[in-house]
Structures are given as C-alpha cells and as structure tokens.
Amino acid sequence: MDSDTSRVSSRPSSPEGDDLFLSSVKKSVGFSGAVSSTQIDSSPELRVTDLQGVSSADEDAVTLKMLSKKDRKLLSETELQSMRLKINSRERKRMHDLNIAMDGLREVMPYAHGPSVRKLSKIATLLLARNYILMLSSSLEEMKRLVSEIYGGGSGAHHTSFHPSSCGTLTHAAGAPLPGHHAAVSHSSHPVHHPLLPPAVSTAVSLSGPGLSAVRPHHGLIKAPTASAGTLGAGFQHWGAGIPCPCSMCQVPPPHVPGMSTVSMSRLTSDSK
DNA sequence: TAGGCCATCTGGTCCT
C-alpha cells in the first residue's frame, strides 16, 4: 500500500538508483581512496547503493575480509574503504528486503489503499497486523464454535441467542452493534470488511493496542487511540466491532497466536543468552 | 520549528 505518494516518491525505500550511483561514484571518486568511506557513503551525491557490480572493489573486499583484524589495521585507506562499501551495500540490501516485506504486509492489511492515503508507518503496520491476526483468530474460533453448535446439536448454546452484537462475529450478524463499541472504533473513513462477516457488520481493525498510544496517529488517517484502549495482555480490547470481544464468553485465547517468544526464530531464542 | 518517520552508516555480535 504505497499510499504515501509524496513521501514514497521523494524517498523511495528501495534504492533504485544503484546504477546511477555506481557510475557517479566511479566518476567522482573513482575508488581512488582519496575520500574516506564515511564521506562516500554519507554523501547523497556519492552514495553507492550497490557496489557488487564493481569487480575490482569486490575482489579487494573479499580478499581483505580474509585477513585478521590486526591485519585490517594495516590495510590501506582504499582497501578499508572498499570493505566498508561492500558491507554497507549488504546492509542496504537487507533493509531493502525488509521494506519489501513490510510493503507486502501493508498490502494485505485491512487498511485503505490508494494514492491519496498515507502509507502506514512500520510500527503501525506491525501493530495493525498483530491486531488483525488476533481478530481473525477470534473470528475463526467463533466460527468453529458456531458450526459445532449448529451441527453438533449440543445444548451448550451458551449465547447464540443472546450475546452482545458488538462482538462482531457471525453470531451477531443480525444484531445491532452496541453504541459504545462502535464509538471506540469508527475509523469511519477506512471501513474494513470483516473477512468473515457480511458488509453489514463490516468493521475496522484498529491500531489501538498495547504500545500504540505511543505511536503517532498517521497524520489524521489513524485516530489517536483513546484512553479506553487497555492492554492486550489483560484480554482482548474493544478496538471495535469485529475485534475480539472481551466478555467472558468470547474471550477465548486465539488458537495459539504465536507470540514472539514462541516464534521459531532461532535468533530470538539465542539472543536471550 | 518540533517531532515523527525513515534511510543509511557503522561497529559489534552471533550463526553457519
């Protein structure tokens, strides 16, 4: 959702000017080593976004990286510079890939897409994604429960016939939402259709959530979370209709929404050492 | 002008 056109265009997350920079560097600097690596990389005009095409510099960097740290101290300015440039290039590429992934996440988020809409910030994207996943998980659970009640014939229709319609699940599709609930959501300019709900109960996934109070609302697109937004850890919040209901009946933990601690990221676990 | 967001550089650490 590259909605922030002005910003995106003026400051693309993807280094598209690699070739241009490469040529400019070759021209103006020529890898003579006359300019420090800091100067080269920091200068907008001389920024080298991808030096992997520079075979000579690359070879130097590879060769130099085989040397010990002691040896590196003895390296010439040019050699160190080449090394730095290559490392910087890799880091840029890594961050570029991260931004691509972030854009991909934005695209699937229930948020207004369009050239006139500002792009979600990274933190907002992550938090919205989290809330969205929680909402979907809750909805799925509710679906399962409903299906089991319908076809299972169980007597435990604990609240199929009566339940706050604000829960925003299929159970309440025919009901009118509670005023309070909707008031809490109402990103009315960016309605989001609940993936499991008919348009009549479509809702919006709010960014309000743990830590979000510190996130600046995106320039009017995202209403600043109200003080009513509690912590997710204490239970689901009423981010809005369609958001997991906090009532005792609905407050079923999502079918194992993997928290950060359980995500199979060896890196994360190893970091706790 | 202040503050938010971002890209980039950089040095360090960890993993393969």
Add this chain to the structure above:
DNA sequence: AGGACCAGATGGCCTA
C-alpha cells in the same frame, strides 16, 4: 571466514 542481524548515531524529509 563470511554473512546475517542488531542497535546506536546521524541527517534528511515531511507534517502539524
């Protein structure tokens, strides 16, 4: 050894 990952620092752009 080489690369990935991370976090701090820095500076630019944009909006309120």
